[in-house]
Amino acid sequence: MALTRRTFITSALALGAFTIVPRRVLGGPGFTPPSDELTKGVIGIGGMGHWHLGNTGERLVAVCDVDEEHLQEGMRIGGVKGYHDFRELLERKDIDVVHIATPPHWHALISIAAAKAGKDIWCEKPMTRTIAEGEKVVEAVGAYSRMFRVNTWFRFSGDLFYDSGGTARQYRKLMRSGLLGWPVTVTIGAATGFNWKFYHSGRTDLTPRWIPPQLDYDFWLGPAPYKPYHPHRVHYTFRGYWDYDGGGLGDMGQHYLDPVQYILGKDDESPVAVEADAPAQHPEAVSSFRRILITYADGCRVILEGEREKDDIPFIEGPEGKLYKDLRSTIVNLKEKIAQLPEPESVVTDFMESVRTRKKFALNETNAHRSATLVNLCKISWQLGRPVHFDPATQRCKNDEAANRLIDPPMRAPWHLS
Amino acid sequence: MINFLPLSMTLIAALIISGCASTTTSTAPAPPISIDQLLGTMPARDTVEALWLYSSMTRMGPDAVMAICKKLGPPATETSTQAEFALQGLASFVTAEGRETERMMFVGALAKALEVARPPDQSTFILGRLQVAGRGESIAPIARFLDDERLSGPAAQALVAIRDGAEAPLLAALAASHGNVRVMIIKSLGDLRSPGAFDPLRTEVASQDPRIRLAALYALANIGDSRTGDILAKAAAEGPANERGEVTACYLLLARREAETGDAAGALSIGRMLYDRPTATEGVQVRAAALEVIVRSKSESAIDDLIAAMADSNGQIRSAALRLASRIPGTTATRRWVAATERGATRREIVSMLGTRGDGSAYPAVISLMGDADAGVREAAVDAAVRLKGEESVPLLLSLLERSSEASDITAVRMALESLPRERVIPPVVASLSRVTPAACVMLVDHLGRFADTLSGPLIGLTKSAVPSVRLAALRALGAAGKEADAPRLIALLLGTESEAERAATEKSLVSLCGRIPDPENRSDGLLAAYRAATPVQRARLFRVMGRLGGSKALSLVSAETRSKDPDLHDAAVRALADWPTLDAFDSLLVVARSDGNLNLRVLALRGAVRLVANSPIPPAAAVRYHARTLAAAVRPDEKRLALGALANIRTSEALREVIPYISDDSLGLDAAMAAGTIASGRADEKDGPGSAQVARAFIESMVPGRFRSRVEHNFDAAEGMGEPPEGFKALFSGRNLDGWKGLAGNPVLRANMTPEQLAVAQARADSVMKAHWSASDGILVFDGRGENICTDTDYTDFELMVDWKIEKNGDSGIYLRGSPQVQIWDPSQWPEGSGGLYNNEKNPSKPLVRADVAVGQWNRFRIRMIGERVTVWLNNVMVVDSVVLENYWDRSIPIFSSGQIELQSHSSPLCFRNIFIREIPVRSPLFTGNLFNGLDLTGWKLIDGKDGNWGVEQGLLYTTGDGGGWLSTAREYDNFSLDLDFRLSEGGNSGVFLRSPRQGDPAYTGMEIQVLDDYADEYASLQPWQNCGSIYGVQAPSLRASKKAHEWQHYHIVAVGPHVSVTLNDQLIVDADLTSHMDKESTHPGLKRRSGFIGLQSHTRRVEYRNITLKELAWKEENDTH
Structure with a gap:
């Protein structure tokens, strides 16, 4: 059970006063004052890319998109150069951080290429579209000693799941204390703050259309299988297709599941079983689900609740007590008790600080890969229509060849991981 | 879509009874249902229905599967979509454990379906299902498509997914392939890590087609044959410059593969080559990756490389080395790292790493580093010690605090303690309290204060400490950590202390400590017991606490004392009552409001009564009855207005009924009409009718006397919105x-x-x-x-x-x-x-x-x-x-x-x-920080109502001769600030510092005055305490005498933020006032509610000198603004 694991220890100490040397002064004395400005390039500037163009702490110098219309819009920003091919953007020596806001089927390839090029990486959620892609990103980011963050934040900032009434830090303390008993069940759904079925269903009635001239559709597809063009596959609606993402779960799953792994102390493990209760899925178009049950080796469970929207469901339930929204609980004086518990390890919550000091960001490639794995495992059970059993050590399913082929599907040439 | 629900449910039940994993050899009779009907129910709504559908279909055999394939048709037709659902569902179904027979049947049928010529999209779809369900038996049917321009991609992907047996057909197809197909086959052979592909591919790296070159480089590196090193070296030397980065990445990939397959020497040589050979084109990330390869190659000497890397000039290499340190476990490595902490610029980082690396054998070294001369190293050592040994390290952490008062040490220990379970930490912390430095003691006491109901004995002991900061911390901590039994001691401290800060802390702690007594009736018992023997001044302090705790015994005592002959006691009792937490004080407040001789206290009581009712969770009708009594008890129009305002906030008929009679009142008519208009416009109990706006208009027409009507209507219009901007908008x-x-x-x-x-x-x-x-x-x-x-x-x-x-x-x-x-x-x-x-x-x-x-x-x-x-x-x-x-x-x-x-x-x-x-809203100018007096002349000051020559500057001092009256004002107004100044008095000297004063009237009252006075002089012996040096003149007396004698320099630190004004004289906090508790003096001292004004120095009698007058404006709190 989680309590026997090594106690987390607080440390606000800097790992070291290491300083990244911005590209343009490479070869200089090796020390850069923290006030020195970092630079960024944003790849994929259609949807979430807009957000990344804004002030995230670095100066924008380059944008990249395979849709000429997006690119022209981005290039209206002063001092910014536009690229069609992300590999050309990565060749620039004066870029410190690369923001990846493409659809998810590109996240891993671009992350790995950016790591090879010596860029630090700020990647949109979900971190990767498959588990094997996540493994390769972890490998590359580690080997090339890069800094990496995924663009979700509930584990270190704000109210957990928007309105649970507490921060992830508070929940982490509570879970570690065992006050609710162990194992616990965490439920996430409309009743606890988010409707998983929200948006992003694919369509099964797509008839081929002409590819618009401003879009390099073949490059947009990249590693994904070639399918005839239809506008619903691409911008803003691509999440409804398994080839590029996984519906509302792909969109928001990591957002909500990442802090769950953190509060349960499962940042270096994965579940052993996932079972989706859903209508049969089309091979291309994502539809909805009723419930997905995630089980860990120690008996902890996470339920993605697609129904019971109006019920007052306990957010977290253990043998000793229940916890509802707004920190209501069957345990008396819970807030006071939480305040007295040992503090969890402190983390870096400013990515620019990570880039400058080379201290890992709170949500980095390793723990984000584990939370993306939750999403990707759920997608597999959901697609196959059966429970899958997972080995957290090998990161492969047990006795399920079809599931493992979804864990590591081949990419369309010439794209490859590694 | 046809609805088969009743039938399907029956069948499902039958299936469940007969066992779900039935096979085609089952003896159960085939369901009397056609494949078209089954397709009609696609997609299955849940797993149970899916199980029924797919098992029914598989029992129908290969012909049924082929029939479904036939229905793959023009896209976006219902039939085709249903077939897509069915084939995908079947592919998943047959790959579940224990369905090998069904799987063989299914993939066999797909293979046959592929033999039929069909549009490429349909073939692609079928190949995709074989990618899910196919194994060795499907290799040949898939491989047929490897030479097809359109279908070779999906076919190769399916083969790679199947893996076993895929190498041979891909190699066979390589020879005849070209262009895109060739790239795809090479890449697929690389994905498969096909050992047999080494020879065919080694020449491809020289291809003229860059796509083929790069695919071959990747494939060869991923295959991991050690001979690839030479090929890469050649590519690096002879290949195009823009592909060098890719070649380097392939080197690193090859090294990883070599390390995986046990060729440590090969991996190591690549690692060393790339680590030692940084080129201009390669970034530091390549060296970091090379260092990782060296460690990965499990070379004994990798620890040397890591320690050497700590001297590298590039921080990214150093941080990579520290992260890689955890990859080389064991005590031998630990010893080497510990030795590296002896010198060098990165000692602190290495100590931190030893903590995260987790080998306990570093602990003794870490402990001794807690005595290091470098504060950063000590800090890291504290963190590492607690990481390595947890609570076992606590006594040693605490012993550091016996030697150190440095903030960094104290903070590091505090964070370490906060990370540990309380029950293990508290005993050693308590035991150390008497030994640690005072600054550390304050931190530890604050830490203990987080824990309710823990041992309070040591904290009580510390309330007698000679160090004021320790005393204060203990008093603060007792609020949470104290027990009921500690109340008498805290009460004694409350009654005995002369320090304003300690009094405030003690009051607060008493309220929270006594507030934890379960029965509200008993919460004030300790205070009541102390009451008899207390002096009037002490009783006033007790009232303040009682007023926050409530309870009927305390209420009757305080109520009784509102009739006390002692003016101070009388005053304190009314104030406590006005703050009472529960509605049961209402009657007593009304008594005061009706009959008290002191007008200020009457108003205070009335306000208290209105507040109590407004804050109580009672029904509107009850609230109206209470307010009606308040209205009746109020004497002056100003007092009655308070109650009318309260009634206006209750939008019910009852409230309206109470307000209406006052509309004809000469002095209150307008207020009552306004209140009535407000109520009428938003009556909560008006369920039907034409809507509140019309109701209110009709009411105004009929009820409000003509002389008020226009004012009420205007007010109402503004509220209802008739298109005219309100004043100022x-x-x-x-x-x-x-x-x-x-x-x-x-x-x-x-x-x-x-x-x-x-x-x-x-x-x-x-x-x-x-x-x-x-x-x-x-x-x-x-x-x-x-x-x-x-x-x-x-x-x-x-x-x-x-x-x-x-x-x-x-x-x-x-x-x-x-x-x-x-x-x-x-x-x-x-x-x-x-x-x-x-x-x-x-x-x-x-x-x-x-x-x-x-x-x-x-x-x-x-x-x-x-x-x-x-x-x-x-x-x-x-x-x-x-x-x-x-x-x-x-x-x-x-x-x-x-x-x-x-x-x-x-x-x-x-x-x-x-x-x-x-x-x-006009924007405030930026906050000012700096000197108000330049030491040379009176620049920035303006003389108000005084005589020229009365003020002057000499030798850097600002002085007043004290015989001209008037005052010296700053050039601009300030609202919230801290003001520091030195002053020196002649014997009997008298001056004052004005705060927030206008330039009209007597600034001691139109603003306020902090008294500057030689209060040792005999002539001032009979002054009231609120006239002494340090007082807010006429408002609040200093809590103790902190002033020095004439001719000595003295220092004022005055802070005014919103209604909070504090005065620190010669480093002693002597006034910590909340002006809102003095609002009873507002009528004679209107300056108390000013939020802004000039700062001034008073010229009164005799010479007074000032110097070092500095001001820091403080953040302006918007809620205090009275726009």
């Missing part, structure tokens, strides 16, 4: 056209980055979008539900905005302030928290305090005030956001922009807005 929307508005051209960040020409183009486009969807109609700004936000064409900084809005069911909108989202508007039946919240806030509150929306389809009114980064929102006259910081949505790392346009948000639902009025 101007209209943003004419009601007739869209003048003053523009379209939304991107977000503020985008706009800021556009050139003027770009912006002009974007704006023109945005304006045309806006005009298509927003329109002015009969005084209402209407949005049709499509398009973008509408924006003011002016930017605003600080402002107050009024806007009425109306939405439809499920409607959603918002008001952007300074171009940033947003004050939320939405349907409260959909989002029960209601509108008005700062929806996009993450750190600060994002929800409204209460739901104040009216029903959807009716008009709501916002009043939004934004000053600095804070926003206050009233919705329908109810405050829903109370001075909350609006975060910068466009850039979370910076505060909200200082100015920007106001936008009404489009959110795909029709919207109406009207009565859009704005009042701009």
Whole structure:
């Protein structure tokens, strides 16, 4: 059970006063004052890319998109150069951080290429579209000693799941204390703050259309299988297709599941079983689900609740007590008790600080890969229509060849991981 | 779609009974149902139905599968979609454990279906199902497509997914392939790590086609044959320069593969080559990766490389080395690292790493480093010690605090303690309290204060400490950590202390400690017991605590003392009563309000009574009865106005009935009419009828006397919104056209980055979008539900905005302030928290305090005030956001922009807005910090009501001769500040420091005065305490004498923030006042409620000198503003 694991220890100490040397002064004395400005390039500037163009702490110098219309819009920003091919953007020596806001089927390839090029990486959620892609990103980011963050934040900032009434830090303390008993069940759904079925269903009635001239559709597809063009596959609606993402779960799953792994102390493990209760899925178009049950080796469970929207469901339930929204609980004086518990390890919550000091960001490639794995495992059970059993050590399913082929599907040439 | 539910349910039940995993050899009779009917129920609604459908289909055999394949047809037809669902479902179904027979049948049928010529999209689809379900048996049928331009891709991918047996057909297809197909086959052989592909591919790296070259380099590296090193070396030397980066990546990939297959020497040589050979084109990341390869190769000497890397000039290499340190476990490595902590610039980082690396054998070294001369190393050692040994390290951490008072040490230990379970930490911490340095003791006591109900004995002991900061910390901590039994001791301390700070801390702790006694009746017992023997001054202190705790025994005592002959006791009793927490004090308050001889106390009691009722959770009818009694008890019109105002807030008929009789009253008529108008316009109990507005108008017509009518109507119009801006506001929307508005051209960040020409183009486009969807109609700004936000064409900084809005069911909108989202508007039946919240806030509150929306389809009114980064929102006259910081949505790392346009948000639902009025609030100048006196002359000062020559400067001192009267004023006004100055008095000297004074009247009363006086002089022996040096003159006496004798320099530190004024004289805090508790003096001392004014120095009698007059303006708290 989680309590026997090594106690987390607080440390606000800097790992070291290491300083990244911005590209343009490479070869200089090796020390850069923290006030020195970092630079960024944003790849994929259609949807979430807009957000990344804004002030995230670095100066924008380059944008990249395979849709000429997006690119022209981005290039209206002063001092910014536009690229069609992300590999050309990565060749620039004066870029410190690369923001990846493409659809998810590109996240891993671009992350790995950016790591090879010596860029630090700020990647949109979900971190990767498959588990094997996540493994390769972890490998590359580690080997090339890069800094990496995924663009979700509930584990270190704000109210957990928007309105649970507490921060992830508070929940982490509570879970570690065992006050609710162990194992616990965490439920996430409309009743606890988010409707998983929200948006992003694919369509099964797509008839081929002409590819618009401003879009390099073949490059947009990249590693994904070639399918005839239809506008619903691409911008803003691509999440409804398994080839590029996984519906509302792909969109928001990591957002909500990442802090769950953190509060349960499962940042270096994965579940052993996932079972989706859903209508049969089309091979291309994502539809909805009723419930997905995630089980860990120690008996902890996470339920993605697609129904019971109006019920007052306990957010977290253990043998000793229940916890509802707004920190209501069957345990008396819970807030006071939480305040007295040992503090969890402190983390870096400013990515620019990570880039400058080379201290890992709170949500980095390793723990984000584990939370993306939750999403990707759920997608597999959901697609196959059966429970899958997972080995957290090998990161492969047990006795399920079809599931493992979804864990590591081949990419369309010439794209490859590694 | 045909509904087969009843039939399917029966069959499902039968299936479950007979066992789900039935096979084609099952003896169960085939279900009397056709494949078309089964397809008609696609897609299955859940797993049980799916199980039935797929097992029924598989039992029908290969012909059924082929029949389904036949139905793959033109895209987007229902039949084809159903076939797609069925084939995908079957592929999943047959790959489940224990269905090998069904799988063989299924893939066999797919293979046969592939033999039929069909459009490529259909073949692709079938190949995709074989990618799910195929194994060795499917290799040959798939491989047939490897030479097909369109289908080779899906075929190769299916083969790679199947893996076993895929190498041979891919190699066979390689020879004849070219172009895209060749790239794809080479890449697939690489994915497979096909050893047999080494020889065929080694020549491909020389291909003229860059796509083939790069695919071959990847494939060879991924295959991991050690001979590939030479090929890569050649490519690096001879290949195109722009492919060198790819070659380097392939080197590293090859090294990883070599390390995996046990060829450590090969991996190591690549690692060393890339680590030692940094080229101009390769970044530091390549060296970091090379270092990782060296460690990965499990070379014994890798530890040397890591330790050597700590001397590298590049921080990224050093941080990579520290992270890699955990990859080489064991005590031998630990010894080497420990040795590396002896010198060098990176000692601190290595100590930190030893903590995270987790090998306990580093512990003794870490402990000794806690005595290091370098504070950073000590800090890291504390952290490492607690990581390595947890609570075992606590005594040693505490022993550091016996030697050190340095803040960094104390902070490091505090964080270490906070990370440990309390029950293990408390005993050693308590035991150490007497040994540690005072600064450390304060920290430890604060730490203990987090824990309720722990041992309080040591804390009680520390309340006798000789060190004031330790005493104070102990008194603070006892609030949480103390027990009921500690109350007498705390009460004794409360009665005995002369320090203002200790008195305040003790009061607070007593309230929280006694507040934990379960029965409210017993909470004041200790205080009551102490009461008999207490002096009047002490009794006043006890009252203050009782007033916060409540309870009937305390209430009767305090009530009785409101009749005390002792003026101080009498005063304290009324004040305690006015603050009472429960409604049972109401009667006693009314007695005071009716009969007390002191007018100030009467008003105080009346206010207390009104507040108690307003804050009590009682039904409106009951509240009206209470207020009616207050109204009857009030004597003067001013007092009655208080109660009328309270009644106006209760929108019921009962309230109206109480108010109406006063409308004919000469002095109260207008107030009563206003109150009645307010009630009538929003009567909560008016369920039917034409609506509150008409009710109120009719009421005004019929009830309000003519002489008040216009005033009441005006007030009512302002509340109801008749199109005229309130005083001080101007209209943003004419009601007739869209003048003053523009379209939304991107977000503020985008706009800021556009050139003027770009912006002009974007704006023109945005304006045309806006005009298509927003329109002015009969005084209402209407949005049709499509398009973008509408924006003011002016930017605003600080402002107050009024806007009425109306939405439809499920409607959603918002008001952007300074171009940033947003004050939320939405349907409260959909989002029960209601509108008005700062929806996009993450750190600060994002929800409204209460739901104040009216029903959807009716008009709501916002009043939004934004000053600095804070926003206050009233919705329908109810405050829903109370001075909350609006975060910068466009850039979370910076505060909200200082100015920007106001936008009404489009959110795909029709919207109406009207009565859009704005009042701009002048922006405060930046906060000042610096000297008020330049040491040379009177620049920056102005003499008020005095005689020339009365003030002068000599030898850097500002002095007054003290015989001219008047005062010296600063050039500008200040509201919140800390003021430091030195002063020196001649014998019997008398002056004063004025705060927040206007330049009219007696500044001691029109503002306030901090007394400057030689109060050792005999002539002042008979002064009242509130006239002594350090007092807020006439308001609050110093809690102890801190003044020095004449001719000595003395120092004032005066802080005024909102109603809080504190005076520290010669480093002793002697006044810590909350001016709101002195509001009874307001009539004679109006300066007490001023928020702003000049700072001044008084010329009174005899010479007084000043120097070092410095002022620091403090953050202005918006809620104190009285705009």
